[in-house]
Amino acid sequence: MEESRLERKLKLEIEKRDGMALKFVSPGKAGVPxxxxxxxxxxxxxxxxxxxxxxLRPLQQKRAIELERLGFPVxxxxxDAEVEGLLEKLFPLEFIK
Structure with missing residues (x-):
């Protein structure tokens, strides 16, 4: 499945940059990222x-808005291009040639 491949890629790329990409599961609160x-x-x-x-499904949109209202980026x-774009946004100096 393409989604799981992208998720693995994101996780590996974040870990290469000394971060963590934790799986978010919230029992009783569906629709979290x-x-x-x-x-x-x-x-x-x-x-x-x-x-x-x-x-995004409507419930996922709702959860994203809730998190953003608390000040968290979502x-x-x-x-692949969007994963690369996110990495560039989060780690801009690594992409300067």
């Missing part, structure tokens, strides 16, 4: 990984 990225210097980012062409990725 797939991963919590714990990055150097105390940065936390929630990420929903979708199969190419898929959109990202969605559904392709």
């Amino acid at each position: 797939d991963r919590i990225l714990m990055l150097p210097e105390g940065v936390a980012v929630f990420v929903e990984v979708k199969a190419p062409g898929k959109k 990202e969605t990725v559904s392709s």
